[in-house]
Amino acid sequence: MTYIGTPTPRVDGRAKVTGSAQYAGEFTAPDLVYGSVVTSTIAKGRIARIDASQALAVEGVLDVLTHENRPKMASGDKGYNDEVAPTGSPFRPLFDDKIKFNGQPIALVLAEEWEISRFAATLVQVDYDAETHSTDLHTRIDKAYMVEKPDKPRGNAAKAHAAAAVRHEAEYYIPIEHHNPMELFASTVTWNDGGKLTVFDKTQGVQNVQRYICGIFGLKPDDVRVMSPFVGGAFGSGLRPQYQVVLAVQGALQLKRAVRLVLTRDQMYGLGYRPATIERVAIAARNDGTLDAITHEAIAMTSQYEEFSRNDTSWSALLYKSANAKYEHKLARLDVPTPSDMRAPGAATGVYALECAMDELAVALKLDPVELRLRCYSDRDQNNDLPYTSKQLKECYRKGAEAFGWAKRTPEPRSMRDGTDLVGWGMATGVWEALQMPMGNRIVLTANGHAEVSCATSDIGTGTYTIMAQVASDALGLPIDNVTVKLGDSSLPHSQVEGGSWTAASVAYAITTTADEIRRELLALAQKMPGSPLAGLKHDDVVLSDGMIVAKAAASRSVPLADAMRHGGVERIEREKLSEFKEDNKHARNTHSAIFVEVKVDEQLGVIRVTRAVNAVAAGRIINTKTAASQIMGSVVWGIGMALHEETLVDHAFGRVMNANIAEYHVPVNADVHDIKVIFVEEPDSTVNPLGIKGVGEIGIVGVAAAVANAVYHATGKRVRDLPITIDKILG
Ligand code: MOS
Numbered sequence: 001m002t003y004i005g006t007p008t009p010r011v012d013g014r015a016k017v018t019g020s021a022q023y024a025g026e027f028t029a030p031d032l033v034y035g036s037v038v039t040s041t042i043a044k045g046r047i048a049r050i051d052a053s054q055a056l057a058v059e060g061v062l063d064v065l066t067h068e069n070r071p072k073m074a075s076g077d078k079g080y081n082d083e084v085a086p087t088g089s090p091f092r093p094l095f096d097d098k099i100k101f102n103g104q105p106i107a108l109v110l111a112e113e114w115e116i117s118r119f120a121a122t123l124v125q126v127d128y129d130a131e132t133h134s135t136d137l138h139t140r141i142d143k144a145y146m147v148e149k150p151d152k153p154r155g156n157a158a159k160a161h162a163a164a165a166v167r168h169e170a171e172y173y174i175p176i177e178h179h180n181p182m183e184l185f186a187s188t189v190t191w192n193d194g195g196k197l198t199v200f201d202k203t204q205g206v207q208n209v210q211r212y213i214c215g216i217f218g219l220k221p222d223d224v225r226v227m228s229p230f231v232g233g234a235f236g237s238g239l240r241p242q243y244q245v246v247l248a249v250q251g252a253l254q255l256k257r258a259v260r261l262v263l264t265r266d267q268m269y270g271l272g273y274r275p276a277t278i279e280r281v282a283i284a285a286r287n288d289g290t291l292d293a294i295t296h297e298a299i300a301m302t303s304q305y306e307e308f309s310r311n312d313t314s315w316s317a318l319l320y321k322s323a324n325a326k327y328e329h330k331l332a333r334l335d336v337p338t339p340s341d342m343r344a345p346g347a348a349t350g351v352y353a354l355e356c357a358m359d360e361l362a363v364a365l366k367l368d369p370v371e372l373r374l375r376c377y378s379d380r381d382q383n384n385d386l387p388y389t390s391k392q393l394k395e396c397y398r399k400g401a402e403a404f405g406w407a408k409r410t411p412e413p414r415s416m417r418d419g420t421d422l423v424g425w426g427m428a429t430g431v432w433e434a435l436q437m438p439m440g441n442r443i444v445l446t447a448n449g450h451a452e453v454s455c456a457t458s459d460i461g462t463g464t465y466t467i468m469a470q471v472a473s474d475a476l477g478l479p480i481d482n483v484t485v486k487l488g489d490s491s492l493p494h495s496q497v498e499g500g501s502w503t504a505a506s507v508a509y510a511i512t513t514t515a516d517e518i519r520r521e522l523l524a525l526a527q528k529m530p531g532s533p534l535a536g537l538k539h540d541d542v543v544l545s546d547g548m549i550v551a552k553a554a555a556s557r558s559v560p561l562a563d564a565m566r567h568g569g570v571e572r573i574e575r576e577k578l579s580e581f582k583e584d585n586k587h588a589r590n591t592h593s594a595i596f597v598e599v600k601v602d603e604q605l606g607v608i609r610v611t612r613a614v615n616a617v618a619a620g621r622i623i624n625t626k627t628a629a630s631q632i633m634g635s636v637v638w639g640i641g642m643a644l645h646e647e648t649l650v651d652h653a654f655g656r657v658m659n660a661n662i663a664e665y666h667v668p669v670n671a672d673v674h675d676i677k678v679i680f681v682e683e684p685d686s687t688v689n690p691l692g693i694k695g696v697g698e699i700g701i702v703g704v705a706a707a708v709a710n711a712v713y714h715a716t717g718k719r720v721r722d723l724p725i726t727i728d729k730i731l732g
Helices: 013-018 114-121 157-162 206-217 243-255 266-270 314-319 347-365 369-375 393-404 464-476 503-527 561-567 625-644 704-716 727-731
Strands: 033-039 045-051 061-065 105-111 125-130 145-148 166-174 186-192 196-201 224-227 259-262 277-285 291-302 322-333 416-418 421-433 439-446 450-454 483-486 542-545 548-551 558-560 572-579 590-602 608-618 675-680
Touching (some): 033 114, 033 243, 045 105, 061 114, 061 243, 105 114, 157 277, 157 322, 166 347, 186 243, 196 206, 196 243, 206 243, 243 259, 277 347, 291 347, 314 347, 314 421, 347 369, 347 421, 347 625, 347 704, 369 393, 369 421, 393 421, 393 608, 393 675, 421 704, 439 464, 439 503, 450 464, 464 483, 464 503, 503 542, 503 548, 503 561, 548 561, 590 704, 608 625, 608 704, 625 675, 625 704
Parallel strands (some): 033 259, 196 224, 291 322, 450 483
Antiparallel strands (some): 045 125, 061 105, 166 277, 186 196, 186 259, 277 291, 416 421, 421 590, 439 450, 439 572, 542 548, 548 558, 590 608
């Protein structure tokens, strides 16, 4: 293999940095109409009166859509149930007079110019019948109800806790966090003759959006094409179709013209988010650091209309050897929009709590935190008692600790200093799933040695274009410049949404199985040539390499693929396949990591800096060591944000986000990001799939916030369990 496993530069890099890559809000059309959204200023109730007359009087305003005059939409839930919709009744923008959350879209102003639509949107008058709302998770804990628990708790955790030699129990808290991708949610919808729509949308799933739009508006799949060639960050926020795509389609159907709608940054805070979650963890241990029991309970927020929940708690029962375990997940309903997936949903929050709790247990046991994790290390998935396809977590601890210099750590809090700074070293384990999905793929090979590889998946910045090109180049034996990748178009072969870190493994498998068929066809053509050196060989006896069909047993027996095709009178070979790697049920499939962090805390001011981080990741074969390292690095940056900066603040009197902008919603900036080292630990795996790929989009964030919190404790002696760890909590 020539390209797999190398730091191949992004094949779309030039397009991105030169601006020729087009994003959803940049596509244009003749006669383009610009939309602006009016949002509700109450959290619950109904619209008593909505008056658009002043807005309509502005020159250049074409129409104002509300629930009273919008185009026909489906009335049942079914049309609105997208591929990843949680249980419940999905939100329907401009459907009726009901208000379900503050910031809900209630009108769409359509105008000849963007500035005109924005101005006119301020003139729409709304009267509400408000009802009492509730947006504070902490006031609804007693109303929380169970959504998830193990089929069978392992052993008797309560009994083991009661008998424990050492026991740690604590409550951890993660506030609401918003995604804040650079690219705002945007849709440009062109209305073509006869009512066919082309929808340029910011999404992680073009076919998901296509089905959704067809379901809502009763349109035929052939009449709706959804395109999303480039995405400026999404992190899970683009898994479900967002409301702007519905509004933009409404506008286009109403005016029979092209409509562009780009949300404002503050409107981005009216979409999904990481739900505020209370995590209660208890661990019972023996004095030698072996575990007797783990219990983990999470209480998270959801909306009144959907039950969004992710796996926060089962990681605690999965990861470490413990005879007794129990976990459960509860939800409290609030008058808010439904939460959504955000990078490593469930694990980023649940494992934060687990890994802080493990650190607190290590302190109680007077054990090194790495040593504690080694003493309860498990080679089997503890929940299902299965071996892993591969698990090089021990090597992650070893390599990470070595690169970090962990051996020089003195265990006592406040024992390490650098001038006026307290120095803290903390670590944590990360774990995520290695998922795979059925994936369609089409390869068109032409006799001039070019291939086009296509699939409806997305590239949300992760590097999908590049890894598809790498895998196809290796499978077809072509230089990467001869491979063109097409994705982000609903008319291409099937793809699930791009999420869950499953895309790389799934699309790589699809490409190699489709390429197998191309190879079979090429061999058949080569064998028809007189005196063919490949006579008698089966398709598994040959490989494609350097533009040739080559016998595995003897490289001298080869036929150029151009000769084979031309001799057979074939100008192009096209194959399309839906591939799904059939997993056995006998293995657990996970990625793992060990993250080590150094913080320096100004003793008098309480200012915390993460000065060094080493993340050692075991995720099977890494297709592209450059883009994969970028994924991990970005994840670590976000973990720093989660630990120290990020928090969506809600004024519960109004049920409204107070810091709905990136000036007051703090994310790490360059000055907050110092030395981040990424290590990929070798993890050969011939069981997870033939190429041994697991995916790296999410593992990098898991555990990072815990490692930072643990480092802050080590530096200061102060255990802060509610994120983010801000100065007031350190000095208070
Ligand atoms: Mo990811 S949160 O599945 O986009």
